[in-house]
Amino acid sequence: TFDERASNDLVYRYTAAPLIDTIFNGGNATVFAYGQTGSGKTFTMGGDLSSSKTDYSHGVYAQTARDIFQRLSLPQYRSSIEIFVTFYEIYCGKVFDLLNNKKRLRVLEDQKGLVQVCDRKEQQVKSVQDVLNIIQNGMSIRTSGTTAANSNSSRSHAVLQIILKTSSPITAQSNISSSSRNNNHNNPAVPRRLMKEVGKMSLIDLAGSERGKDTASGDRLQRMEGSEINKSLLALKECIRALGRGDGCHVPFRGSTLTKVLRDSFIGDKSKVCMIAMVSPTHSDVENTMNTLRYADRVKELRSGDGDVMNANEDDEMKINDLATKILPQHNHKTRHYHPDGSASSNESTSSSSNDDEYIDDNEDEQNEALASYAAQVEHLQEYEEALFDTCQDVLTNKEPILTRQLRGIVKRAQDTVDYDQEKFVNELRANLLERQQVLDELQARLQAFSECLQQEEQVAAQQRTKQHQSNNNRF
Structure with missing residues (x-):
């Protein structure tokens, strides 16, 4: 350390x-x-x-x-x-x-x-x-x-x-992809x-x-x-x-x-x-410090079948728990002992009542559930955002240029022909506009879905804030 x-x-x-x-x-x-x-x-x-x-x-x-x-x-x-x-x-x-x-x-x-x-x-x-x-x-x-x-x-x-x-x-016999070559592969002098x-x-x-x-x-x-x-x-x-x-x-x-x-x-x-x-060594960051130590403890988990590794893991975990105790002596700390079969038991020392422990556990479960719900909502929101961007890109890159070229052709043929077929012109123009409208309708549907997802995110966040406020009031 x-x-x-x-x-x-x-x-x-x-x-x-x-x-x-x-x-x-x-x-x-x-x-x-x-x-x-x-x-x-x-x-x-x-x-x-x-x-x-x-x-x-x-x-x-x-x-x-x-x-x-x-x-x-x-x-x-x-x-x-x-x-x-x-x-x-x-x-x-x-x-x-x-x-x-x-x-x-x-x-x-x-x-x-x-x-x-x-x-x-x-x-x-x-x-x-x-x-x-x-x-x-x-x-x-x-x-x-x-x-x-x-x-x-x-x-x-x-x-x-x-x-x-x-x-x-x-060599001439080499069969490789262009991504494996250096940047000068198109320069015959190199x-x-x-x-x-x-x-x-x-x-x-x-x-x-x-x-x-x-x-x-x-x-x-x-x-x-x-x-x-x-x-x-x-x-x-x-x-x-x-x-x-x-x-x-x-x-x-x-x-x-x-x-x-x-x-x-x-x-x-x-x-x-x-x-x-x-x-961080400050008292106000104790909860974050404990979370970091727990994360590090999980990351260093090793195979449970190796006795030597298990002993080393136990020693390291004792060090982490000792450090946690020094940072926050008034909080609970656990010392885990690993058995040869890979199971674990724990001895707990606590300075608070069991009722407080139960409250903290229940409160953490509720917070974790709320955070998981919000994370799922964010993932949902990002999916709709990507779909909207992909649709916009498809319209700009593929559909809009094609429809614009078609429209120019329809208008040019009518203007360049003295006795053009007016009925055909109307039908072709109507078909082009209808196809444009379908493209816009699809884009509008993507936009509406994304907008509704933004509103849902706001609602989930508001519910999370309300639960947190109620939890703090019940605690104090």
Whole structure:
């Protein structure tokens, strides 16, 4: 564990630094910072953004790049490996390219079931300074906003990926897709080369986790941001838990956009994941701190069949519970003991009455149910929003140009013909207008459905605020 005096250099040394070997040995490594808003995630991953002159050189992003280039200078790697960087953010379930002016990216599955972030820009870098420039430009346009807990909170997940690739000449017999070639494959003066990915480091500054009651009183945008953030963080936790069990069970990568795009970073025997859990030392943030510790505890779950692993897991959990007790000695804390069969029992020490415990449990169940209901409503709203955008795009790109060309042809034929068939002109024009009306009716139906969904979201949010207010009154 690290206290408030620990530097970014120290944190990096024990988190991301040991994973450099992984990517140079052909594996994928992932490091992500998790914690409540304002707990220091962006400072740890990106660097010092608080001063007038920002310093990105001591964040995990920059230090990882520095060590990778240092390793690249070794003779065995100097001429065989090239480095590429991608930098994008995930905001409200949508992906935006921070290397390409926040262009909206589509996340699709190919025929092999692999997730592809379409049109994502990969930029080759030759030095640490190139990476620092990318970080600076990307962080300057990353989505941020004001919340109840933080006046300048990152509202998106920022994903910086450093990709190691090898290149080899393309022969006449090579049968490869154009996506595997470098950017000069259309230039006959430049020899075409095949690029192959050999390792990847994914560094993720997650958006700040918040309790539902912290965003329930905000506007629709804040509510949707909070709901989508918590949904994606829960999906990430469930994926890591499923992978940690290692029993071949289903891994719910499709639970969120975040886990979809990171799927290839988690699968494979050579994949490794490191989580940096960020907590705030203030008394008012105790509930958020406990939630972060519980999240970290779930993430580090290991296979239950290995006795040595179970003992290590028990020791780690004791440390977490000790830390929780020091932060909040007057609250309940649990110490779990794992048995050889994988079951768990617990000893509980409490400073409050059992009635209070029952009330808290019931209250949390009600809040969780309300949050789940709102998350489902947000997902419903996003589906209608996407359908509306798709319909608009289809009208602008396909239907409207065709109908306009047809209309011009109808009018031109009538104007250019002295004795044109007036009856035919009327019928053709009426058919064109009817088809236009059908297009507009479809667009109007999509718009109406989206509008009704917005009203439903407002109603669900109002019900959630009312229940929270009643719960607070009953409590005090």
